[in-house]
Amino acid sequence: MTESTAARKTRAPSAAASPWASVPDRQQQRxxxxxxVLQAAAQLFNERGFHATSLDDIAARLNVSKPTLYYYVKNKDEILLQCVRQGLEMTLEGIEASRQAGGNAVDQLRAxxxxxxxxxxxxxxxxxxxxxxxxxxxxxxxxxxRMKSEIDLAFRRLVAQGVQEGSLQPCDPKMTAFVIAGALSWIGRWYQPGGEYTPEQIAEQCIATLCEGVLRRGDTPVPRTRRVVRTAAATEKRA
Structure with missing residues (x-):
C-alpha cells in the first residue's frame, strides 16, 4: 500500500544536513x-633556527599558501611565542601531575x-x-x-624536601636544581629522532646518572667484563 499524498504532506520534514559545520565543529577545526601550524613551525625552528625559518617555509611544510597562515596566526613572532609557551605549559602540567601522583620526595623528583x-x-x-x-x-x-622560574622552584622544593627527609645528600637545593634542569634541558639540544636510543632510554639513562652519579661505590661489585680485563692486564704484567 502506497503512502497517500495527504500523509506525505502532513509528515514532518526530515532535517537536511547543513553544508556549514556547527559552531563547536568550526572551532575545533580551527x-x-x-x-x-604551530607544530610545523616548532619543527622548522628546531631544524633551521628561528631566523632562518620564514612563513613561506612553514606554509610549504603544511602544503598551504602563505596567506592561509594569517587565518591562524598574526606573524612569526606570535608563532614563536605560542610554541615556547606551549612547551612551558606542557612541562609545568607534567611536573604538577607527577607531584600529584604522590610518594616521597625522591619518587616525586624522579617523576x-x-x-x-x-x-x-x-x-x-x-x-x-x-x-x-x-x-x-x-x-x-x-x-x-616567570613560567620558567616555576619549573626551577618545583625542582628546588623537591630537592629541599628530599634533604629534609634524609633521602638525598645534604646539598644546596638551588644549585642542585640548576644542575638537574640544566642537564635535562641539554637533551633538547642534542637529541635527534630516530637515533640510537629511544626517548625512553635516553630519559632513563640521564636520570639514573643524575640520581646515582658516575663514581663507583665501594660495595658495588665490578662487572664480569671489567674483571676479565683486569685479569688479562695483570697476567700480561706478570709475564
Missing part, C-alpha cells in the same frame, strides 16, 4: 589547524625529571630549549621567564 626529559624531546619542548625566550619580544618574554 584549533586543530592552528595547532598544526618530575621523567616528565621534563620527555617534554624536551618533543617539538614544542625542543623549541623551548633550542630557541628560548631571548627571541620573544616584551612583555611576553617576562611572562615566559
Amino acid at each position: 584549533e586543530a589547524k592552528r595547532h598544526a 618530575c625529571m621523567q616528565a621534563y626529559a620527555n617534554i624536551v624531546m618533543q617539538p614544542f619542548g625542543m623549541c623551548l630549549i633550542r630557541v628560548g625566550d631571548e627571541e620573544v619580544p616584551e612583555p611576553s618574554r617576562s611572562e615566559l621567564r
Whole structure:
C-alpha cells in the first residue's frame, strides 16, 4: 500500500544536513589547524633556527599558501611565542601531575625529571630549549621567564624536601636544581629522532646518572667484563 499524498504532506520534514559545520565543529577545526601550524613551525625552528625559518617555509611544510597562515596566526613572532609557551605549559602540567601522583620526595623528583626529559624531546619542548625566550619580544618574554622560574622552584622544593627527609645528600637545593634542569634541558639540544636510543632510554639513562652519579661505590661489585680485563692486564704484567 502506497503512502497517500495527504500523509506525505502532513509528515514532518526530515532535517537536511547543513553544508556549514556547527559552531563547536568550526572551532575545533580551527584549533586543530592552528595547532598544526604551530607544530610545523616548532619543527622548522628546531631544524633551521628561528631566523632562518620564514612563513613561506612553514606554509610549504603544511602544503598551504602563505596567506592561509594569517587565518591562524598574526606573524612569526606570535608563532614563536605560542610554541615556547606551549612547551612551558606542557612541562609545568607534567611536573604538577607527577607531584600529584604522590610518594616521597625522591619518587616525586624522579617523576618530575621523567616528565621534563620527555617534554624536551618533543617539538614544542625542543623549541623551548633550542630557541628560548631571548627571541620573544616584551612583555611576553617576562611572562615566559616567570613560567620558567616555576619549573626551577618545583625542582628546588623537591630537592629541599628530599634533604629534609634524609633521602638525598645534604646539598644546596638551588644549585642542585640548576644542575638537574640544566642537564635535562641539554637533551633538547642534542637529541635527534630516530637515533640510537629511544626517548625512553635516553630519559632513563640521564636520570639514573643524575640520581646515582658516575663514581663507583665501594660495595658495588665490578662487572664480569671489567674483571676479565683486569685479569688479562695483570697476567700480561706478570709475564
